[in-house]
Amino acid sequence: MFAHALRELDDLLPKGLVPSCAEVGYAKGARLFRAGDKPRTMFFVASGEVVLERPGLQGAAVILQRTRRGFVGEASLKSPRYHCDGQVVAKSKIIQIPIAEILQSLDTDSAFSSRWISMLNKEVKRLRLQCERLSLPRVQDRLFHLLETEGTDGLFPIETGIKSLAAELGVTHEALYRCIYALEKQGRMERTQGGLKLCPPAGPHTPI
Protein backbone atom coordinates (compact mmCIF):
# COMPACT_ATOMS: atom_id res chain seq x y z
CA MET A 1 0.00 0.00 0.00
CA PHE A 2 1.26 3.42 -0.89
CA ALA A 3 0.56 6.74 0.68
CA HIS A 4 -2.80 8.33 0.04
CA ALA A 5 -1.41 10.36 -2.85
CA LEU A 6 -0.61 7.14 -4.64
CA ARG A 7 -4.02 5.58 -4.63
CA GLU A 8 -3.82 5.66 -8.41
CA LEU A 9 -0.89 3.24 -8.39
CA ASP A 10 -2.72 0.95 -5.99
CA ASP A 11 -5.73 0.91 -8.26
CA LEU A 12 -3.65 0.37 -11.38
CA LEU A 13 -1.27 -2.41 -10.44
CA PRO A 14 -2.28 -6.02 -9.86
CA LYS A 15 -2.33 -6.89 -6.18
CA GLY A 16 0.50 -9.37 -6.62
CA LEU A 17 2.80 -6.71 -7.98
CA VAL A 18 2.56 -4.20 -5.16
CA PRO A 19 4.91 -6.07 -2.77
CA SER A 20 7.66 -5.90 -5.39
CA CYS A 21 7.55 -2.12 -5.40
CA ALA A 22 9.85 0.07 -3.37
CA GLU A 23 9.58 3.71 -2.44
CA VAL A 24 13.00 5.34 -2.57
CA GLY A 25 14.08 8.83 -1.57
CA TYR A 26 16.50 10.69 -3.83
CA ALA A 27 18.52 13.82 -3.29
CA LYS A 28 18.75 16.56 -5.88
CA GLY A 29 21.42 15.64 -8.40
CA ALA A 30 21.00 11.87 -8.19
CA ARG A 31 20.81 9.89 -11.39
CA LEU A 32 18.15 7.24 -11.98
CA PHE A 33 19.76 5.82 -15.12
CA ARG A 34 22.08 6.66 -18.00
CA ALA A 35 21.66 6.36 -21.74
CA GLY A 36 22.65 2.84 -22.72
CA ASP A 37 21.50 1.22 -19.49
CA LYS A 38 19.03 -1.61 -19.72
CA PRO A 39 15.67 -0.62 -18.21
CA ARG A 40 14.93 -2.88 -15.25
CA THR A 41 12.53 -0.86 -13.16
CA MET A 42 9.78 1.58 -13.96
CA PHE A 43 9.91 4.86 -12.05
CA PHE A 44 6.87 6.66 -10.72
CA VAL A 45 7.59 10.09 -9.30
CA ALA A 46 5.53 10.58 -6.14
CA SER A 47 7.03 13.95 -5.29
CA GLY A 48 9.96 16.06 -6.39
CA GLU A 49 11.08 16.39 -9.99
CA VAL A 50 12.87 14.27 -12.58
CA VAL A 51 14.04 15.18 -16.07
CA LEU A 52 14.99 12.96 -18.98
CA GLU A 53 17.68 14.56 -21.11
CA ARG A 54 20.32 13.82 -23.66
CA PRO A 55 23.11 15.86 -25.20
CA GLY A 56 21.95 17.74 -28.30
CA LEU A 57 23.84 18.24 -31.52
CA GLN A 58 24.22 21.90 -30.61
CA GLY A 59 26.02 21.17 -27.37
CA ALA A 60 23.35 22.08 -24.86
CA ALA A 61 21.32 19.31 -23.25
CA VAL A 62 17.91 18.62 -24.76
CA ILE A 63 15.12 17.98 -22.29
CA LEU A 64 12.86 15.15 -23.38
CA GLN A 65 10.54 15.02 -20.41
CA ARG A 66 10.08 16.78 -17.11
CA THR A 67 7.97 15.02 -14.51
CA ARG A 68 6.84 16.24 -11.14
CA ARG A 69 4.30 13.49 -10.74
CA GLY A 70 3.66 10.27 -12.61
CA PHE A 71 5.59 7.74 -14.62
CA VAL A 72 8.97 8.51 -16.09
CA GLY A 73 9.56 6.97 -19.47
CA GLU A 74 6.83 4.35 -19.63
CA ALA A 75 7.75 4.39 -23.28
CA SER A 76 10.93 2.51 -22.32
CA LEU A 77 8.78 -0.34 -21.06
CA LYS A 78 9.71 -2.38 -24.11
CA SER A 79 13.00 -0.78 -25.05
CA PRO A 80 16.19 -2.80 -24.71
CA ARG A 81 18.05 0.31 -23.52
CA TYR A 82 17.55 3.91 -22.50
CA HIS A 83 18.24 6.63 -25.03
CA CYS A 84 18.57 9.37 -22.45
CA ASP A 85 19.70 10.08 -18.90
CA GLY A 86 17.29 10.19 -15.99
CA GLN A 87 18.26 12.96 -13.58
CA VAL A 88 16.70 13.88 -10.25
CA VAL A 89 16.60 17.68 -10.16
CA ALA A 90 14.79 18.12 -6.83
CA LYS A 91 14.59 16.06 -3.66
CA SER A 92 12.17 13.32 -4.65
CA LYS A 93 10.29 10.24 -3.58
CA ILE A 94 10.11 7.68 -6.33
CA ILE A 95 8.29 4.38 -6.53
CA GLN A 96 10.15 1.63 -8.37
CA ILE A 97 8.37 -1.25 -10.05
CA PRO A 98 10.19 -4.17 -11.69
CA ILE A 99 9.64 -4.04 -15.45
CA ALA A 100 9.81 -7.80 -15.92
CA GLU A 101 6.85 -8.28 -13.62
CA ILE A 102 4.85 -5.54 -15.31
CA LEU A 103 5.41 -7.11 -18.71
CA GLN A 104 4.44 -10.51 -17.46
CA SER A 105 1.28 -9.19 -15.85
CA LEU A 106 0.37 -7.31 -19.01
CA ASP A 107 0.62 -10.55 -20.94
CA THR A 108 -1.31 -12.73 -18.56
CA ASP A 109 -3.71 -10.39 -16.78
CA SER A 110 -6.05 -8.92 -19.35
CA ALA A 111 -7.84 -6.81 -16.74
CA PHE A 112 -4.53 -5.20 -15.81
CA SER A 113 -3.72 -4.76 -19.46
CA SER A 114 -7.02 -2.96 -19.88
CA ARG A 115 -6.33 -0.69 -16.91
CA TRP A 116 -2.87 0.04 -18.29
CA ILE A 117 -4.40 1.08 -21.60
CA SER A 118 -6.85 3.32 -19.77
CA MET A 119 -3.97 4.89 -17.88
CA LEU A 120 -2.13 5.57 -21.13
CA ASN A 121 -5.32 6.97 -22.65
CA LYS A 122 -5.68 9.41 -19.82
CA GLU A 123 -2.04 10.39 -20.13
CA VAL A 124 -2.41 10.99 -23.86
CA LYS A 125 -5.48 13.12 -23.26
CA ARG A 126 -3.74 15.15 -20.59
CA LEU A 127 -0.65 15.70 -22.72
CA ARG A 128 -2.69 16.83 -25.71
CA LEU A 129 -4.43 19.36 -23.53
CA GLN A 130 -1.10 20.60 -22.30
CA CYS A 131 0.19 20.96 -25.84
CA GLU A 132 -2.80 23.04 -26.84
CA ARG A 133 -2.33 25.13 -23.73
CA LEU A 134 1.34 25.75 -24.45
CA SER A 135 0.44 26.80 -27.99
CA LEU A 136 -1.43 29.80 -26.67
CA PRO A 137 0.76 32.87 -26.97
CA ARG A 138 -0.32 34.74 -23.86
CA VAL A 139 0.04 33.70 -20.22
CA GLN A 140 -3.53 34.77 -19.54
CA ASP A 141 -4.92 32.43 -22.17
CA ARG A 142 -2.86 29.53 -20.89
CA LEU A 143 -4.13 30.15 -17.39
CA PHE A 144 -7.76 30.25 -18.51
CA HIS A 145 -7.24 27.11 -20.54
CA LEU A 146 -5.80 25.38 -17.48
CA LEU A 147 -8.67 26.38 -15.22
CA GLU A 148 -11.25 25.44 -17.83
CA THR A 149 -9.81 22.05 -18.61
CA GLU A 150 -8.21 20.86 -15.37
CA GLY A 151 -10.23 22.76 -12.82
CA THR A 152 -13.56 21.74 -11.34
CA ASP A 153 -16.19 24.42 -11.83
CA GLY A 154 -13.49 26.96 -12.46
CA LEU A 155 -11.72 26.06 -9.23
CA PHE A 156 -8.13 24.93 -9.43
CA PRO A 157 -5.98 23.94 -6.44
CA ILE A 158 -2.35 25.02 -6.38
CA GLU A 159 -0.54 22.24 -4.61
CA THR A 160 3.07 23.05 -5.19
CA GLY A 161 3.26 26.80 -5.36
CA ILE A 162 3.16 29.43 -8.04
CA LYS A 163 6.68 28.72 -9.18
CA SER A 164 5.88 25.15 -10.03
CA LEU A 165 2.63 26.17 -11.70
CA ALA A 166 4.53 28.67 -13.82
CA ALA A 167 6.88 25.93 -15.00
CA GLU A 168 3.90 23.81 -15.96
CA LEU A 169 2.50 26.70 -17.98
CA GLY A 170 5.85 27.29 -19.61
CA VAL A 171 6.27 30.86 -18.36
CA THR A 172 8.38 32.62 -15.76
CA HIS A 173 6.96 32.88 -12.29
CA GLU A 174 7.14 36.65 -12.52
CA ALA A 175 4.92 36.69 -15.58
CA LEU A 176 2.43 34.36 -13.92
CA TYR A 177 2.30 36.40 -10.77
CA ARG A 178 1.65 39.60 -12.68
CA CYS A 179 -0.99 37.90 -14.79
CA ILE A 180 -2.88 36.66 -11.75
CA TYR A 181 -2.67 40.08 -10.16
CA ALA A 182 -4.04 41.76 -13.28
CA LEU A 183 -6.91 39.30 -13.60
CA GLU A 184 -7.80 39.74 -9.93
CA LYS A 185 -7.90 43.50 -10.37
CA GLN A 186 -10.25 43.03 -13.33
CA GLY A 187 -12.47 40.78 -11.24
CA ARG A 188 -12.07 37.87 -13.60
CA MET A 189 -10.29 35.59 -11.13
CA GLU A 190 -9.85 35.10 -7.40
CA ARG A 191 -7.08 33.69 -5.30
CA THR A 192 -8.63 31.44 -2.73
CA GLN A 193 -7.05 29.44 0.04
CA GLY A 194 -4.42 27.48 -1.89
CA GLY A 195 -6.09 27.77 -5.25
CA LEU A 196 -7.42 29.85 -8.10
CA LYS A 197 -11.04 30.47 -8.94
CA LEU A 198 -12.54 31.66 -12.18
CA CYS A 199 -15.17 34.38 -11.92
CA PRO A 200 -18.09 33.99 -14.32
CA PRO A 201 -17.86 36.51 -17.14
CA ALA A 202 -20.35 39.30 -16.55
CA GLY A 203 -21.87 39.18 -19.99
CA PRO A 204 -23.80 42.35 -20.94
CA HIS A 205 -26.98 40.39 -21.66
CA THR A 206 -26.66 37.12 -19.78
CA PRO A 207 -29.98 35.35 -20.21
CA ILE A 208 -31.51 33.89 -17.07
Next chain:
Amino acid sequence: MFAHALRELDDLLPKGLVPSCAEVGYAKGARLFRAGDKPRTMFFVASGEVVLERPGLQGAAVILQRTRRGFVGEASLKSPRYHCDGQVVAKSKIIQIPIAEILQSLDTDSAFSSRWISMLNKEVKRLRLQCERLSLPRVQDRLFHLLETEGTDGLFPIETGIKSLAAELGVTHEALYRCIYALEKQGRMERTQGGLKLCPPAGPHTPI
Protein backbone atom coordinates in the same frame (compact mmCIF):
# COMPACT_ATOMS: atom_id res chain seq x y z
CA MET B 1 -5.16 -2.69 -47.16
CA PHE B 2 -4.61 1.02 -46.87
CA ALA B 3 -2.48 3.36 -48.91
CA HIS B 4 1.25 3.29 -48.40
CA ALA B 5 1.11 6.13 -45.90
CA LEU B 6 -1.04 3.98 -43.67
CA ARG B 7 1.27 1.02 -43.31
CA GLU B 8 1.28 1.80 -39.60
CA LEU B 9 -2.44 1.04 -39.35
CA ASP B 10 -1.98 -2.19 -41.28
CA ASP B 11 0.77 -3.24 -38.91
CA LEU B 12 -1.18 -2.25 -35.84
CA LEU B 13 -4.63 -3.73 -36.42
CA PRO B 14 -5.42 -7.44 -36.37
CA LYS B 15 -5.94 -8.80 -39.87
CA GLY B 16 -9.56 -9.58 -39.15
CA LEU B 17 -10.32 -5.99 -38.34
CA VAL B 18 -9.06 -4.35 -41.51
CA PRO B 19 -12.09 -5.27 -43.66
CA SER B 20 -14.36 -3.45 -41.20
CA CYS B 21 -12.51 -0.20 -41.78
CA ALA B 22 -13.64 2.46 -44.19
CA GLU B 23 -11.78 5.39 -45.66
CA VAL B 24 -14.03 8.40 -45.91
CA GLY B 25 -13.42 11.80 -47.47
CA TYR B 26 -14.61 14.89 -45.61
CA ALA B 27 -14.98 18.49 -46.69
CA LYS B 28 -13.81 21.38 -44.58
CA GLY B 29 -16.48 22.21 -42.02
CA ALA B 30 -17.86 18.69 -41.63
CA ARG B 31 -18.47 17.35 -38.15
CA LEU B 32 -17.31 13.90 -37.07
CA PHE B 33 -19.23 13.89 -33.80
CA ARG B 34 -20.78 16.15 -31.16
CA ALA B 35 -20.38 16.25 -27.41
CA GLY B 36 -22.82 13.79 -25.92
CA ASP B 37 -22.69 11.35 -28.83
CA LYS B 38 -21.78 7.79 -28.05
CA PRO B 39 -18.41 6.86 -29.61
CA ARG B 40 -18.95 4.09 -32.15
CA THR B 41 -16.01 4.41 -34.48
CA MET B 42 -12.43 5.41 -33.97
CA PHE B 43 -11.12 8.03 -36.39
CA PHE B 44 -7.66 7.97 -37.88
CA VAL B 45 -6.78 11.09 -39.84
CA ALA B 46 -4.87 10.07 -42.97
CA SER B 47 -4.67 13.61 -44.37
CA GLY B 48 -6.24 16.96 -43.71
CA GLU B 49 -6.92 18.31 -40.24
CA VAL B 50 -9.38 17.69 -37.42
CA VAL B 51 -9.84 19.55 -34.15
CA LEU B 52 -11.55 18.52 -30.96
CA GLU B 53 -13.09 21.48 -29.21
CA ARG B 54 -15.67 22.46 -26.68
CA PRO B 55 -17.11 25.79 -25.55
CA GLY B 56 -15.09 27.28 -22.70
CA LEU B 57 -16.46 29.04 -19.65
CA GLN B 58 -15.17 32.30 -21.06
CA GLY B 59 -17.18 32.01 -24.24
CA ALA B 60 -14.45 31.25 -26.74
CA ALA B 61 -14.00 27.67 -27.91
CA VAL B 62 -11.26 25.69 -26.21
CA ILE B 63 -9.21 23.48 -28.49
CA LEU B 64 -8.50 20.11 -26.91
CA GLN B 65 -6.61 18.48 -29.73
CA ARG B 66 -5.55 19.27 -33.25
CA THR B 67 -4.60 16.37 -35.48
CA ARG B 68 -3.19 16.42 -38.95
CA ARG B 69 -2.24 12.75 -38.85
CA GLY B 70 -3.06 9.95 -36.47
CA PHE B 71 -5.89 8.94 -34.17
CA VAL B 72 -8.45 11.41 -32.98
CA GLY B 73 -9.55 10.81 -29.44
CA GLU B 74 -8.24 7.31 -28.81
CA ALA B 75 -8.75 8.35 -25.24
CA SER B 76 -12.48 8.05 -25.86
CA LEU B 77 -12.02 4.37 -26.62
CA LYS B 78 -13.69 3.48 -23.35
CA SER B 79 -15.82 6.55 -22.77
CA PRO B 80 -19.59 6.23 -22.85
CA ARG B 81 -19.86 9.59 -24.58
CA TYR B 82 -17.80 12.33 -26.18
CA HIS B 83 -17.05 15.41 -24.12
CA CYS B 84 -16.23 17.56 -27.10
CA ASP B 85 -17.03 18.16 -30.74
CA GLY B 86 -14.98 16.69 -33.57
CA GLN B 87 -14.68 19.19 -36.40
CA VAL B 88 -13.04 18.76 -39.78
CA VAL B 89 -11.20 22.01 -40.47
CA ALA B 90 -9.54 21.06 -43.74
CA LYS B 91 -10.45 18.68 -46.54
CA SER B 92 -9.54 15.31 -45.06
CA LYS B 93 -9.34 11.61 -45.58
CA ILE B 94 -10.24 9.69 -42.47
CA ILE B 95 -10.16 5.99 -41.69
CA GLN B 96 -12.98 4.74 -39.52
CA ILE B 97 -12.66 1.66 -37.34
CA PRO B 98 -15.53 0.21 -35.31
CA ILE B 99 -14.82 0.65 -31.63
CA ALA B 100 -16.67 -2.48 -30.56
CA GLU B 101 -14.38 -4.61 -32.67
CA ILE B 102 -11.28 -2.90 -31.36
CA LEU B 103 -12.36 -3.47 -27.77
CA GLN B 104 -13.13 -7.09 -28.47
CA SER B 105 -9.78 -7.64 -30.15
CA LEU B 106 -7.97 -5.94 -27.28
CA ASP B 107 -9.62 -8.36 -24.88
CA THR B 108 -9.00 -11.52 -26.82
CA ASP B 109 -5.85 -10.85 -28.84
CA SER B 110 -3.01 -10.20 -26.43
CA ALA B 111 -0.55 -9.60 -29.27
CA PHE B 112 -2.79 -6.82 -30.57
CA SER B 113 -3.17 -5.50 -27.05
CA SER B 114 0.60 -5.37 -26.80
CA ARG B 115 0.92 -3.51 -30.10
CA TRP B 116 -1.77 -1.10 -29.01
CA ILE B 117 0.17 -0.36 -25.83
CA SER B 118 3.31 0.21 -27.88
CA MET B 119 1.40 2.60 -30.09
CA LEU B 120 0.19 4.54 -27.06
CA ASN B 121 3.70 4.53 -25.63
CA LYS B 122 5.04 6.11 -28.77
CA GLU B 123 2.30 8.68 -28.72
CA VAL B 124 3.02 9.56 -25.10
CA LYS B 125 6.71 9.93 -25.89
CA ARG B 126 5.98 12.16 -28.86
CA LEU B 127 3.58 14.34 -26.90
CA ARG B 128 6.02 14.78 -24.04
CA LEU B 129 8.65 15.91 -26.49
CA GLN B 130 6.24 18.39 -27.95
CA CYS B 131 5.38 19.76 -24.52
CA GLU B 132 9.03 20.34 -23.75
CA ARG B 133 9.45 22.00 -27.10
CA LEU B 134 6.51 24.31 -26.57
CA SER B 135 7.90 25.30 -23.18
CA LEU B 136 10.89 26.90 -24.85
CA PRO B 137 10.33 30.64 -25.06
CA ARG B 138 12.06 31.40 -28.35
CA VAL B 139 11.13 30.15 -31.81
CA GLN B 140 14.76 29.39 -32.53
CA ASP B 141 15.04 27.03 -29.57
CA ARG B 142 11.84 25.25 -30.51
CA LEU B 143 13.13 24.75 -34.01
CA PHE B 144 16.44 23.33 -32.81
CA HIS B 145 14.63 21.07 -30.38
CA LEU B 146 12.45 19.80 -33.21
CA LEU B 147 15.38 19.07 -35.51
CA GLU B 148 17.34 17.37 -32.76
CA THR B 149 14.54 15.16 -31.55
CA GLU B 150 12.46 14.45 -34.64
CA GLY B 151 15.04 14.86 -37.35
CA THR B 152 17.47 12.24 -38.59
CA ASP B 153 21.05 13.46 -38.41
CA GLY B 154 19.84 17.01 -38.19
CA LEU B 155 17.76 16.61 -41.33
CA PHE B 156 14.03 17.28 -41.08
CA PRO B 157 11.56 16.99 -43.97
CA ILE B 158 8.81 19.58 -44.28
CA GLU B 159 5.87 17.74 -45.74
CA THR B 160 3.06 20.17 -45.34
CA GLY B 161 4.62 23.58 -45.70
CA ILE B 162 6.00 26.19 -43.37
CA LYS B 163 2.60 27.35 -42.27
CA SER B 164 1.71 23.95 -40.92
CA LEU B 165 5.12 23.59 -39.30
CA ALA B 166 4.62 26.93 -37.60
CA ALA B 167 1.33 25.73 -36.14
CA GLU B 168 3.06 22.64 -34.81
CA LEU B 169 5.67 24.82 -33.17
CA GLY B 170 3.04 27.08 -31.72
CA VAL B 171 4.22 30.25 -33.45
CA THR B 172 3.04 32.42 -36.30
CA HIS B 173 4.29 31.53 -39.75
CA GLU B 174 5.85 34.97 -40.05
CA ALA B 175 7.96 34.41 -36.96
CA LEU B 176 9.06 31.02 -38.20
CA TYR B 177 9.99 32.32 -41.60
CA ARG B 178 12.08 35.09 -40.14
CA CYS B 179 13.73 32.69 -37.72
CA ILE B 180 14.76 30.31 -40.50
CA TYR B 181 16.06 33.20 -42.56
CA ALA B 182 18.16 34.48 -39.67
CA LEU B 183 19.61 31.04 -38.92
CA GLU B 184 20.46 30.53 -42.58
CA LYS B 185 22.29 33.85 -42.67
CA GLN B 186 24.28 32.78 -39.62
CA GLY B 187 25.15 29.51 -41.33
CA ARG B 188 23.55 27.44 -38.61
CA MET B 189 20.85 25.91 -40.80
CA GLU B 190 20.11 25.18 -44.43
CA ARG B 191 16.93 24.91 -46.39
CA THR B 192 17.22 21.89 -48.58
CA GLN B 193 14.80 20.47 -51.11
CA GLY B 194 11.64 20.18 -49.02
CA GLY B 195 13.34 20.15 -45.67
CA LEU B 196 15.59 21.74 -43.08
CA LYS B 197 19.12 20.76 -42.23
CA LEU B 198 21.10 21.54 -39.14
CA CYS B 199 24.66 22.71 -39.74
CA PRO B 200 27.20 21.30 -37.29
CA PRO B 201 28.22 23.99 -34.83
CA ALA B 202 31.63 25.34 -35.80
CA GLY B 203 33.14 24.91 -32.38
CA PRO B 204 36.34 26.91 -31.88
CA HIS B 205 38.36 23.76 -31.27
CA THR B 206 36.46 20.98 -32.98
CA PRO B 207 38.69 17.92 -32.72
CA ILE B 208 39.17 15.93 -35.92
Next chain:
DNA sequence: CGTACTTTTGAATCGCATCAAATCTGGTGG
Protein backbone atom coordinates in the same frame (compact mmCIF):
# COMPACT_ATOMS: atom_id res chain seq x y z
C1' DC C 1 -6.42 32.93 -66.94
C1' DG C 2 -8.41 33.68 -62.75
C1' DT C 3 -8.81 32.29 -58.00
C1' DA C 4 -7.22 30.66 -53.65
C1' DC C 5 -3.51 29.70 -50.94
C1' DT C 6 1.24 29.91 -49.53
C1' DT C 7 5.39 32.37 -49.10
C1' DT C 8 7.73 36.45 -48.18
C1' DT C 9 8.61 41.14 -46.54
C1' DG C 10 7.54 45.44 -43.81
C1' DA C 11 6.21 48.28 -39.75
C1' DA C 12 4.18 49.04 -35.24
C1' DT C 13 2.99 47.42 -30.90
C1' DC C 14 2.71 44.55 -26.93
C1' DG C 15 3.83 40.99 -23.76
C1' DC C 16 7.16 38.32 -21.76
C1' DA C 17 11.99 37.22 -20.42
C1' DT C 18 15.55 38.98 -17.98
C1' DC C 19 18.03 40.99 -14.32
C1' DA C 20 17.71 43.02 -9.75
C1' DA C 21 16.23 43.38 -5.35
C1' DA C 22 13.02 43.71 -1.33
C1' DT C 23 9.91 41.05 1.52
C1' DC C 24 8.13 37.08 3.45
C1' DT C 25 8.33 32.22 4.91
C1' DG C 26 9.59 27.98 7.18
C1' DG C 27 13.10 25.44 9.04
C1' DT C 28 17.76 24.89 11.69
C1' DG C 29 20.94 25.32 15.04
C1' DG C 30 23.10 28.13 18.55
Next chain:
DNA sequence: CCACCAGATTTGATGCGATTCAAAAGTACG
Protein backbone atom coordinates in the same frame (compact mmCIF):
# COMPACT_ATOMS: atom_id res chain seq x y z
C1' DC D 1 13.76 31.85 21.87
C1' DC D 2 16.19 34.19 18.65
C1' DA D 3 19.48 34.66 14.78
C1' DC D 4 20.14 32.97 10.56
C1' DC D 5 19.67 30.88 6.11
C1' DA D 6 17.43 28.95 1.89
C1' DG D 7 13.74 29.30 -0.77
C1' DA D 8 9.35 31.31 -2.35
C1' DT D 9 6.83 35.45 -3.22
C1' DT D 10 6.40 40.02 -4.82
C1' DT D 11 7.62 44.30 -7.19
C1' DG D 12 10.38 47.24 -10.48
C1' DA D 13 12.84 48.57 -14.88
C1' DT D 14 14.51 47.45 -19.42
C1' DG D 15 14.99 45.35 -23.92
C1' DC D 16 14.10 41.79 -27.06
C1' DG D 17 11.33 38.94 -29.68
C1' DA D 18 7.00 37.54 -31.12
C1' DT D 19 2.29 38.94 -32.40
C1' DT D 20 -0.43 41.60 -35.22
C1' DC D 21 -1.86 43.92 -39.26
C1' DA D 22 -0.88 44.83 -44.10
C1' DA D 23 0.39 43.78 -48.48
C1' DA D 24 3.31 42.09 -52.40
C1' DA D 25 5.02 38.17 -54.82
C1' DG D 26 4.92 33.46 -55.95
C1' DT D 27 2.42 29.02 -56.98
C1' DA D 28 -0.97 25.30 -57.65
C1' DC D 29 -5.20 24.15 -59.66
C1' DG D 30 -9.57 24.07 -62.02
